[in-house]
Amino acid sequence: MAIVKVSGIETEYGIMVRGTESNPILASSILINSYVEANSRDTEHDIASWNFDDEQPGTDARGFTLESAMPPEVEMHLVNAVLTNGARYYVDHAHPEISTPECANAWETLTYDCAGEEIIRLSMAAANRALPPEVEMLLYKNNSDGKGNSYGCHENFLVARDVPFGRIVSQITPHFVTRQVFAGAGKVGSEMLGVSAEQVPYQLSQRADFFEEEVGLETTLKRPIVNTRDEPHCDPQKYRRLHVIVGDANMSQVATFLKVGTTSLILSLIEDDVLGSDLVVAHPVSAIRQVSYDPTLKQTILLANGSRITAIDIQWALLQKCVDYVGATGFESVGGEVIGKKIISLWEEVLTGLESDPETVSDMVDWVAKKRIIDGMKSRHGLSVADHRLKAIDLQYHDMRVEKCLAARAGLRTLVDPTDVERAIRSAPDSTRAYFRGHCLERWPDQVVSANWDCLVLDVGRGPLRRVPMMEPLRGTKELVGELCTQSGTLLELLDRLTIEK
């Protein structure tokens, strides 16, 4: 039986400052500090800092470690906050990045991704209030500046350690090559050297131009379709964290939900070894671009078995396998029947629409919604494929200012109740260890010395600092510790009661 696909999304936002010279690291720091300061109950207290003890970005899932080949992933002195909703909010390279807390299923992951957008909007408003009137900070939820510089939106999934990594690589790749038909955020033109706007006026994915390898450890150069970073942030004997770097940041809630939901389902099949290898793609790197460059969705790609098939037909085949699987095994690994059925029905709906006429799913799929606007403006104003206005539309689709955001006007379907998003800005999910982290941060912010995904370091006021390991993503939940948490008057009392419980 596949384990529950605990998941999360890390989003790096594009950042620009108008009206003054600025550097993006400083701008990102101002952004995050503005949020943290605006939301601290007591602006004097130090926000809990991140604990780097278990960061090992150089460990490869294929069984080796790169000791010196990579610089430290995160520079210690940069802003790095842990929020009461269990998320991490920090400066990564030259971008502000939000990692959602660990979520128990795709629906929660979507909710916390939406909360991340709201946190960015709140941060942007707070920063702009503090900046001089002629200076304005702008944020974009996209993955490329249109000039060859890309930044990521990564997903993470909990996978059982005993699944051979080679099986994950070969069997998940067909999904990673083709899921862009519904999860692509769309892009005007191509950033590949030597590819003109006439050759590729529009493509499905923001990211397809940037993948050069089938599998590997890198995330910034020679990016691989399957990333091998082996840094589980939980019990490494039992679990892997599959770090997915191939996706686009989505404005469409349906796209985010499906991107995480379908991948969770397919990983369950791979874990239970029922997916099979009949869809293995012959040349994934060229295929991912071929699919991205074909908005007609009619081209076929070559499979390892010599046959040719469209991206949509690969998706139909994956959907069929998932339907058979849940019929026999149930929806437990993807969050139960309600959420599981929602994944299946939306997946079927989007493929049906894409197959008959992509425009019918402009309320679900970002690349379709954006293309509708691009095509409309092109014909209304007689624009050439290389006109700057088309690139401006592309960029502004992802604008975090509600009054400027084109995605907000494109008629995209809303899945999550706004009150759930509002709650998720402040409070952690009940369903994972993020509950315990969030609860401690909400009630005793001054006593949380540092935090990371799998441990908290706490100052109970006397004696040595107490380190609380959280190696199980599905423990420390409201169900398991909620009563202890709410009944404890002090942090010391809570820790004493937890120790006795053990």
Next chain:
Amino acid sequence: MAERVQKQKSNSERVEEEVVSPDGSSQQGEKLKAELDDLLDEIDDVLESNAEDFVKSYIQKGGE
């Protein structure tokens, strides 16, 4: 677009059943066109005034 798909598949009986009556489809088409026109009007209003400057000044460092 839908018309083209149907033409390609015109030898299939299943597809013929899906063909919408000409009245219905043109009404639907008019409605979609009107919606798109409204959307484009709105976008003309909110689009950054100097598209070229806007696009050129958006320069990011690679991330991840």
